[in-house]
Amino acid sequence: MVSLHSYLILSAILFSIGTIGVLTRRNAIVIFMCIEMMLNAVNLTFIAFSKFLGNLDGQIFVFFVMTVAAAEAAVGLALMIAFFKNRESIDVEDLNLMKW
């Protein structure tokens, strides 16, 4: 049986990859995918703990996270399409109007 540690380490690795991706990539879709990866890393922790503790709360939380992620995907992709129509680009470096 795979131990809880392994799951947590995998989850930490996935989360870190996601974070680094968010911080370093320019392409908005890639950043978006990285965020999804972070969310799923967290989901993995939830499920691992849920199994380990024998408590279903964690699994229910995962459903919530997935729902939010789905909604976020819908809104985020729509934003990106709108942005692309204006700028012909989805590079976040071009997305810098919101400042003083």
Next chain:
Amino acid sequence: MLDNVWLIPLFPLIGFLINGFFGKKIKNEAVIGGIGTLMIFCSFLVSCGILMQLIGLPAEQRVFEKVIFPWIHAGNFKADMAFLVDPLSAVMIMVVTGVGTLIHLYSIGYMHGEEGFYRFFAYLNLFCMSMLLLVLGANMLVMFIGWEGVGLCSYLLIGYYFEKKSAGDAAKKAFVMNRVGDFGFLIGLFTLFWWLGSNHNIWTINFMEIKAASHFLPYGGVVTVATLCFFLGATGKSAQIPLYTWLPDAMEGPTPVSALIHAATMVTAGVYMIGRMSFVFIKAPETMLVVAVVGAATAIFAATIGTAQNDIKRVLAYSTVSQLGFMFLAMGVGAFGAGIFHLMTHAFFKACLFLGSGSVIHAMHHALHHGHLHDDPQDMRNMGGLKKYMPITFLTFLVSTIAIAGIPGFSGFFSKDEILWQAFANPYHGSVNIVLWGIGCIAALFTAFYMFRLVFMTFFGECRINPKVKDHLHESPLVITIPLMVLGFLAVFGGYLGMPKLMGMLPNYLEHWLDPVFELANEYGKQYAHTGAHHSHALEWGLMGGSVVIAVIGITIAFTLYMANKSLPEKFTTAFPALHRAVFNKWYIDELYDFLFVNPCKSLGNLLWKGFDVVIVDGIVNGVAKLVMAFSAGLKGLQSGYVHNYAMGMTLGVVVIIAFYVFR
């Protein structure tokens, strides 16, 4: 009838409301003017009724107070909207409504075709209402409302031609100078109220109650302070030294305004006020002396200026200032009755003179306008020989001039001679009396001179108006000449009401009439009057003859200079150029005031503006804003607009928080 005294100010108020609110829509001049005139005429009728009823009462019962409604009752302070009818206010309401009616009637003709016709009549009615409140007020506060109201109307009417800068400036000047006086009035009121209240627990501003309590007032001391403050108020309203300079400038207003407000009624308010409070003034010998000296000084000072002015209305304005000086001289020597008498006769002949000058200006303006000439219609150097063209105006003007010059048989003689005699004989100021009398005589000489100079330059000699338009000169319409004739009649015969006892033909009605009002003051005066000075009838006759001689001399000088030998004035001005310049420029008093008060005030204003307001007030406000901006300039770098930076910030923040919990 006495119960209906409230109707007197009410009628003009109604007229003001109608013309003020609907005049623009009514448009019809006859209706507007008719309403205005009718309203004040109604007041006149009520005043007549009240006078009749008052005459029917025994002398000591001729005091009647009517409370219209309770106004302010707060603690010890009590002021009702109340009117006081006594012989003094009866004289005043007769003069105000009587002369007022005539001038309203005159204005219908004079203001014909003016754009602001309704505005003019509305203001005129408002003025009459305020003036009637002033003279009828039973306490100082009601009087003060009237006092301020007439000041306001004076401002509005001087500035009637507000599109002219000079008119606006003159209006402001009048208003500001009156404020200086009003300040004195209020301080005097408070002083008297406070002193009586705190020392004798008589908290009142009611004239009759003060009169009843006046035996508590000390001679001099606090009363001197209070009365000097009141007198400051009087100098402002009645154009005495030092606050007289607004009155000549007030001639910017239409001529009927000059006649009604700046000759017959409003400017006499100060004299009336002293008369009303004679029992207080007499208790301050120093104030009485100040009043008399200021009056005499103003009389002669203004008279000298009047000799060198060329604008017909300005001559009359300085004449008014001078005559008001005579009234104050009378008040100051304790001849209250004579002062009120001169107030009344002056109202007749000066209103007539002003309206006559208005008639002349009207004709001149009309003729010059016809010829498209831009000569000044008020400049006497453009007139001359007008008696042929305007016989009625000339005749009324002439009799009024004779009246003011002091020729026996005309009203001005009786009143002015009474004042001079009292200035000589009244026992309050000792040897100063002779000086006051002397100054008064010289002022009378100047009066006769400049008034006849005016008449000779305007009505006699050859006509100096541009010959092109000579044929367009003609007499004014009836609506103008009727008031002139009535006033001319009064200017001749008004004086017989107060004929000196000495002449013995008629009893001195006016003096007897006013006696109950001034009785108490005369009683108080005995305290410090110099006794023993008894003057014989021969002396009185002699002085009377002297003042006639003075008047004749004045007229003769005027005749010599302006009729017989016309090159003389020219020679005189070239011989004494500095003197002439000084007199012509009104002794540079306006310039002096500019230098002493106006410019320092302006500089102070500029200093406060540029020094205090801009640097300190604005500095604080702008400084706070600048501080915030400098602070935010440092912070704004954080908001780059790049998603990366924000994400990095969030990550670092999370790391820090976790590190905090882990390594705690």
